[in-house]
Amino acid sequence: MNRIQEIKDRIRGEVIQALEKAKATDALTFETIPAFAIEVPRDKNHGDFAVNVAMLLAKQAGRPTREIAQTVQKNLEEELPWLTKLEIAGPGFLNFFVEPSYFHPVLTAILAEDQAYGRSLNGAGQKVQIEFVSANPTGLLHMGNARGAALGDSLGNLMAAAGYKVSREYYINDAGNQVENFGKSLEARYLEQLGQPFEFPEDGYHGEDIVDTVKNIIAAEGDRFLHMESALRREFMIQLGLKEKLANIRKTLGEFGVQYDVWFSEQSLHDSGEVLETINDMKEKDLLFEQDGALWLRGTAFGGEKDEVMVRANGVPTYFAGDIAYHRNKFRRGFDLLINIWGADHHGHVARMKGAMGALGYDPDHLQVILMQLVRLLKGGDIVKMSKRSGEYVTLTELMEEVGRDAARFFFVMRSADSQMDFDLDLAKSQSADNPVYYVQYAHARIHSLLKMAAGEVIDPDKVRLELLQEPAEIALIRKLAELPEEILQAAQAMEPHRMPRYAMELAAQFHSFYTDCRCLVEDDELRKARLLLSDATRITLRNVLSLIGVSAPERM
RNA sequence: GUUUCCGUAGCUCAGUAGGAUAGAGCGACCGCCUCCUAAGCGGUAGGCCGUGGGUUCGACUCCCGCCGGGAACACCA
Incomplete structure (x- = not known):
């Protein structure tokens, strides 16, 4: 039972009827009834619902606002048993006071x-897909991912409660340079653990968790990768490492209360040929051009800031190309609405992704991106620099241990996505009871x-x-x-x-x-x-x- | 420099399809347990809503400039 909406609809109907009656009897002159608001006033003295139509009509009707309000009042049905009072107040608000007992049936409902x-x-059963977190499987989940997880999951619950058919999805970035880099880092740690000479990659992943992952690999597979070619060894490392990392991410999110319907692999888009297919289709639509050996997208042709590389000079498609194929794949799966929750650091990606979807013939408005401002961590009053590369970050697991799942989720969801938040860990801990x-x-x-x-x-x-x-x-x-x-x-x-x-x-x-x-x-x-x-x-x-x-x-x- | 988010009470933040006297939590201060959980309730103090213009009956909300903070502007993802 939605009593509030019922009453709003009723008031709207009554007011419109009164206005038409006033118009018919020349009590008021106006062309069209403006889209007026029926709002719940902050101040209880202003009634349960307030209507601002008089102010909006002032210009058309050429009369003082309070006078218009009075005319509306006079033309309302005489008998409105669910009302106790109707007042004209302030600049010309019509304040409706609803009979309190009118809400009582809500209780039995x-x-x-x-x-x-x-x-x-x-939502009439419209299919909505929400993609969120989608953290790189090269490390552990951190505070920022936690915020995304809490927001995305709650939004999913909300949309489902509002009648949409919701599918939660995690996009696994298991392709590209970072994965290569991940492999190099694992290999180095592997050699290190087994007492072999090793060279740690310049911009490798320094986190302790990489060492743990390698230890797990050694526990399961021993030193059988020691005497093989480096390239092959890395492939094994990547395969096993991603599996281990992903399992951890899945487990952690599960502990945080988040269940996904689909885990979608980026690599699978390359394997299935969908990335190439997408690139070819875009080529046919004359959206691409060649320069310096690379294949570029005419970004400026549809709202983008600049042109973007789709296929590098070395023949490898960029992340962007993969992401376009991914979003096309989503649309092809028949979703009416796609919602992405991205970190604010991806905001430059929004316009070009929407543009690309538009260029491929989909309605860009059916792709909604919620940009979530990043979480800064305060510890001992200082900002902790967080980066996956350096391995300096507070994990979601640690957060749950320290402040608890309920508090963490409530805290993250309580803040709007576009507010930057400083998460003071010490405060969160000390205040946990408050x-x-x-x-x-x-x-x-x-x-x-x-x-x-x-x-x-x-x-x-x-x-x-x-x-x-x-x-x-x-x-x-x-x-x-x-x-x-x-x-x-x-x-x-x-x-x-x-x-x-x-x-x-x-x-x-x-x-x-x-x-x-x-x-x-x-x-x-x-x-x-x-x-x-x-x-x-x-x-x-x-x-x-x-x-x-x-x-x-x-x-x- | 361009794009974008933010600037509201001591602190953390709501409030913006334009509405009446700007709110909550925490913190501060004053009260309330012979009675269903005091992790509670009631009250007080605390604000030129960053700043300067504009739009109009009306601006915290919309538009423009400026100041301050975050983020993005790769053949990374």
Whole structure:
């Protein structure tokens, strides 16, 4: 049940009807009804819903805004039983005050819908693919990947709740120079471990995890790669190393609560010939040209900053060529919408990828890229330089050990993707008990304990006298509960998962106030049942929101 | 230099399809447990929304300039 939307639709209809009536009777003159807003005012004194149509009509109608508002009011249906009051305020707002009991049925709906409360069919089953994290499998997952994982997974949950068919995908960069470099680094460590002379590559991967990977390889395969040709040895190293790294990434993400539907290999696009096919197709469309022995894309022809190399002079396609083939592959799989979550350091890639898709005949707007600002790590008040090459970074595993999965996810999702965030590790640790996530979880645990105490009490939702819930704290809580479906829709539509933690905190706050103001386990049977039902509805709603964020809803704390 | 994100309370951040007196958490200060979990509640203090213009009934929100910070501008990915 989405009561908020119902009321908005109703108000919209009433206002439009009133305007047309006013126009027909020459009470107002205007050409078209402007797209007016029905918003929930911040200030409760301004009612439940405010309509700004009078201000928007001022110019067309050539009359003072408050006068227009009055005319609208006069032309509204006389009997609107769900309203308690309609005021004209400020510059000409029409403030609608909704009968509080009008929201009460939401409670029984929540109990009936349970896990489904908040969900809708708005996305109409459209297929959406979300690609996120896609970290190079040459190291461990770090803080930045953690942010991407939390955001991507929550966005997936949100879109699914809003009625989209969601597929989560991880693109494995298992081709290209970095993989060669990875192989060289592994080989060097391999030789080192086995006491052989070795030379560590100039810009190799210095992280300790590479050493661990090699140790694992030696444990499983021994020294059988020692006496073979270097090129072949590297191939083995790469194969085994990628496998080990990928397994680790998969395991870590699983521990973080992220499950993917598809793990897509970049190499497979080269093996299947799709990269070449894509390049040939682009050649046929005259999108490419040759220069200095390389094959270039006419980037400037479709919105790009400059031309881009597709195939190097040495005949090897670039990452960009592979990525174009990849995105074409996605479209070919029939997704209606592709969402990529990329680090801000890839922002230069957005325009050219969209441009390339457009050039290949796909709608660039069906590819949405969420640019996530990078995470800086503060330790002891200093910024820690993080780089995979140097091996200096805090891993996702370490983060979970230090602040916990729930806190980490809540923290990452709480911030909008485009805010740069400084993650102060010391603060996160020391504040762990004050982290907002506990505030929300505590509300859930409190309700659980309350319901446990009332165990045995049989409550038939249909027979509960909801009209007994009239205290301001009760009304406010019910009202907040009613907002969930709308919140989910808006967050999904805007692709902004960070709204959910905010809502969770607001809901928890409303519950805590209610809990303090209104005693649940009272003598009065009717009132007790009503309040228990309200508490139970809150429990369900909190749990549903937390699950969208990927945070657990504990029964005890 | 070009592109892009950010600049809001002491700190970390919300709020922007333009709305009324700008919000939350943490921190600070003052109150509240013989009573369902005080990881809670109520209250107080704290702001020229970086800055200067413009657009209009109205700008934290949109446009332009400037200042400050991050990021990207490879035959790397």
